Amino acid sequence: MIEVLLVDDQPLIRAGLAAVLELVDDVHICGEAEDGRVAVDLAHRLSPAVVLMDIELPGLDGIAAAREIVRSTACKVVMLTTFNRDDYLFEALHAGASGFVLKASPPEAIAAAVRAAADGHALLSPEVTVRLIAATRAQSPSVPGTHGPDGSRELTDRENEVLLLVARGLSNAEIAAHLVVGEATVKTHVSSCLSKLGLRDRVQAVVYAYTHRLVPEVE
Known part of the structure; x- marks a missing residue:
């Protein structure tokens, strides 16, 4: 419970x-x-x-x-x-x-x-x-996770793919279904993305992806 x-x-x-x-x-x-x-x-x-x-x-x-x-x-x-x-x-x-x-x-x-x-x-x-x-696109200094260079090059191709899906609002289960992998694998990739990019959680991951223009438009 x-x-x-x-x-x-x-x-x-x-x-x-x-x-x-x-x-x-x-x-x-x-x-x-x-x-x-x-x-x-x-x-x-x-x-x-x-x-x-x-x-x-x-x-x-x-x-x-x-x-x-x-x-x-x-x-x-x-x-x-x-x-x-x-x-x-x-x-x-x-x-x-x-x-x-x-x-x-x-x-x-x-x-x-x-x-x-x-x-x-x-x-x-x-x-x-x-x-x-909208605020991240305006580079608002009030939004956590918006500063610093783009570190997505440190991510593997699969981690970048997972980051983009997180930014589009998909849950771990939805990402797993989309990539045809296990949910535990997705959790590992998400954790690795957050760790490598120095982000606290999925909210900051969304901020990061849009601030650095990794996702061109809101879908």
Whole structure:
């Protein structure tokens, strides 16, 4: 089971998220918090796999709480907000968030973000991905992973192929099917790409690929 800690200052929002996620077979809500400081404390006490957290919280805000949780625990953090703002997106990525999903996203998208984070991946909603790519094309200094020379020459041909598929939003399973290889092989290639390029996660891999024009257009 994927243990999830819900963090939102509105009880009705927490209840709605809990109702949605409890319908997912492999997800269990292990706790709830209404502010960032309580979220940090519960993350240490309960050790959930994923913290699903609003950005605008009383006291310690969601981004500051995410930074502390990522730094001091093994929990993954998925940011959830009603605000589709670039500054929130970039701050959340810098804080180490493994996903950024709008509250208006369909339930299956929120569940997918939780699963992806639990599996060690990073996932952004389609709307957020478009904004991120637009910013990388403008070479925004606020986007992590955009600086430095193109190191893709250090990758093998297969690793470059995997990097491009990651940049196009394919999951490991989809990449495995596309390349007709095992999913474990894909995971190895993804890890090697991240290591060689000095990237933290798949989100930074997407940023990297578009910043260095490895993917000419969003498909």
